[in-house]
Amino acid sequence: MSSSSSPSGYALPHIQKLHGYTPGFQPKGDGWVKINTNENPYPPSPSVDEAIRAALGGSLRLYPDPRSEALRAEAAKLHGLEPEQVIFGNGSDDILNLLVRAFANESSAGYLLPSYSLYPVLCGIQDAGTVEVPFDRSMELPFEALAKLDAKILFITSPNAPTGVGFSNEDLARVIESFDGIVVVDEAYADFAEENATELLVKYRNLVVTRTFSKSYGLAGLRLGYAMADRDVIDVLDRVRDSYNVNQLTQAGGLAALKDQSYLRAIAAKICRTRDFYRAEWEKLGWFCYPSQSNFLFVEPRNAAGECGASVAQDLFEFFKENKILVRYFPSSPLTDSFLRISVGDEDQMLKVSETIEKWLNNV
Numbered sequence: 001m002s003s004s005s006s007p008s009g010y011a012l013p014h015i016q017k018l019h020g021y022t023p024g025f026q027p028k029g030d031g032w033v034k035i036n037t038n039e040n041p042y043p044p045s046p047s048v049d050e051a052i053r054a055a056l057g058g059s060l061r062l063y064p065d066p067r068s069e070a071l072r073a074e075a076a077k078l079h080g081l082e083p084e085q086v087i088f089g090n091g092s093d094d095i096l097n098l099l100v101r102a103f104a105n106e107s108s109a110g111y112l113l114p115s116y117s118l119y120p121v122l123c124g125i126q127d128a129g130t131v132e133v134p135f136d137r138s139m140e141l142p143f144e145a146l147a148k149l150d151a152k153i154l155f156i157t158s159p160n161a162p163t164g165v166g167f168s169n170e171d172l173a174r175v176i177e178s179f180d181g182i183v184v185v186d187e188a189y190a191d192f193a194e195e196n197a198t199e200l201l202v203k204y205r206n207l208v209v210t211r212t213f214s215k216s217y218g219l220a221g222l223r224l225g226y227a228m229a230d231r232d233v234i235d236v237l238d239r240v241r242d243s244y245n246v247n248q249l250t251q252a253g254g255l256a257a258l259k260d261q262s263y264l265r266a267i268a269a270k271i272c273r274t275r276d277f278y279r280a281e282w283e284k285l286g287w288f289c290y291p292s293q294s295n296f297l298f299v300e301p302r303n304a305a306g307e308c309g310a311s312v313a314q315d316l317f318e319f320f321k322e323n324k325i326l327v328r329y330f331p332s333s334p335l336t337d338s339f340l341r342i343s344v345g346d347e348d349q350m351l352k353v354s355e356t357i358e359k360w361l362n363n364v
Helices: 046-055 069-079 092-103 118-126 143-147 169-178 197-202 231-240 248-259 261-284 310-322 347-363
Strands: 086-089 109-113 130-134 153-157 182-186 207-212 225-229 296-300 340-343
Touching (some): 069 086, 092 153, 092 207, 109 118, 118 130, 153 169, 225 231, 261 347, 310 340
Parallel strands (some): 182 207
Antiparallel strands (some): 207 225
């Protein structure tokens, strides 16, 4: 390679073609209403701060517990499992990465569209082939297509992102029973949902349920997540994870958060009440909104003339941004390009959203 050539040319061919994950816009400066990345608008349990402060000190010169044993034991207790059925990682994204690393190959990873856009990126890093199974607007699970899927691992986001639609355990069980491989139910928003898939772990050895601390626990900045599965699956994931994949302060804060379930339930209930209130308000405007079981709403806005569509959603998205409100727009699919995803903020944030919508309607 000549001195003028880019050293990126040494990268593996599939990495050179890879397009990385695009997170939501991160604003600079003050005054923004940031409701574009489904973060919790409320602080975490006060016990988290206390635990992290207590962990600061001389012990930071030592490596953290490589297996996060205390976290595994507490999560197992919470979900009625054995510690050998739980693994922790640097956010649930780390867990998803381990699953792809361990179970995906040239043509064996499946996922639904729309869903979490990190799945194809992780598969691309692994040079694993992917099979995409589209939803239709009903957002009902396409059972026949999933049963015929030629893959060895399947990712189902439940509740779905970006729509917020939750899937019943009965429907999930139907998919698990028909799929010859590992089924990952990505439950990032489980604490806002009506039903969780953890109870299915007793029956299905090929099921993996993943969770994150970024949403209901309000710890997106701490980076912590976990998976629950048959102990043989967890053993496989332990073989491929980084030796010290969860740092000492994160372990301390995460353990405190897990132990304060009363705080978690109170915050989750508050967010759900706000979510349901604004869904009803926007439906009064004639806007379609999926029934959400998450901490966000996926809404199809109509302008003052009663029109909806991609151009209308794009216009409101830009109007929000002009007014320093960040929401999420997904223009790449006809199933999503007429919608905006709006994370549930606190009372003041949501009031500003409502006032800005009224301004937009009066300006159209």
